[in-house]
Amino acid sequence: MQPSLPSPHPTEHHRSQRSNWLRAAVLGVDDGLVSTSSLMIGVLAAHASYSTILTTGIAGLVAGALSMAAGEYVSVSSQRDAERTDIDIERRALQNNPKGELAELAAIYQQRGLSKDLSLEVARQLQARDAVGAHARDELGITVATHPNPLQAAIASAIAFAGGSFVPILATLLSKTGENAFVIVVATLIALAISGAIGASIGGGNRFVAGCRVLLGGGIAMAVTALIGHLIGTTL
Numbered sequence: 001m002q003p004s005l006p007s008p009h010p011t012e013h014h015r016s017q018r019s020n021w022l023r024a025a026v027l028g029v030d031d032g033l034v035s036t037s038s039l040m041i042g043v044l045a046a047h048a049s050y051s052t053i054l055t056t057g058i059a060g061l062v063a064g065a066l067s068m069a070a071g072e073y074v075s076v077s078s079q080r081d082a083e084r085t086d087i088d089i090e091r092r093a094l095q096n097n098p099k100g101e102l103a104e105l106a107a108i109y110q111q112r113g114l115s116k117d118l119s120l121e122v123a124r125q126l127q128a129r130d131a132v133g134a135h136a137r138d139e140l141g142i143t144v145a146t147h148p149n150p151l152q153a154a155i156a157s158a159i160a161f162a163g164g165s166f167v168p169i170l171a172t173l174l175s176k177t178g179e180n181a182f183v184i185v186v187a188t189l190i191a192l193a194i195s196g197a198i199g200a201s202i203g204g205g206n207r208f209v210a211g212c213r214v215l216l217g218g219g220i221a222m223a224v225t226a227l228i229g230h231l232i233g234t235t236l
């Protein structure tokens with residue numbers, strides 16, 4: 001009688017599955033936060049009016065979200081195209097030289113530590129069941145079922161960017177005239193610290209260090225833009 005296998009480990013939480021798109025989302029939010037708040041601080045430092053500051057923020061949100069979406073769509077599409085091309089190459093190789101491909105697959109399992117006979121048997125069974133899938137997964141590291149979806153990635157990064165950009169815009173809408181710079185900076189830094197900590201907890205990193213890192217980066221970006229805005233504002 002076959003010994004019963006223990007049930008899969010119920011408490012193991014693997015992060016890598018969900019971390020890719022979460023990390024992209026956190027980066028998108030950070031991008032939106034830093035670039036839109038810096039834009040607004042820049043024109044504010046150039047003594048722009050309240051409505052100009054707000055318009056700048058909204059224009060930054062729209063422009064940034066659309067360019068993030070376009071960039072993500074193009075990069076994920078080219079990644080998907082490259083994966084599809086690789087899989088087509090595998091499919092043709094399997095048609096033209098099934099024996100050679102079987103040996104190649106067996107060699108991969110042997111390299112991973114299986115005995116020669118067992119490697120060949122595993123390769124034979126997996127190739128019989130789903131040859132393209134086995135080669136894509138174990139030779140190319142591609143999971144056929146989970147091709148990246150360019151449109152989904154584009155929409156996700158646009159939403160993330162817009163979400164980040166909305167923080168300084170909302171802070172400006174809620175603040176009274178004259179307090180804008182202070183409120184934009186404080187709201188952005190708090191949001192950056194939170195997104196940094198979230199990013200760290202996704203990847204299992206140190207939240208405090210990650211929070212400080214994005215705070216520093218965001219703070220420098222706003223300071224430099226404010227300085228340039230001030231210089232331009234006082235000279236023009």
Ligand SMILES: [Zn+2]
Binds near residue numbers: 090093104
């Ligand atoms: Zn192959």
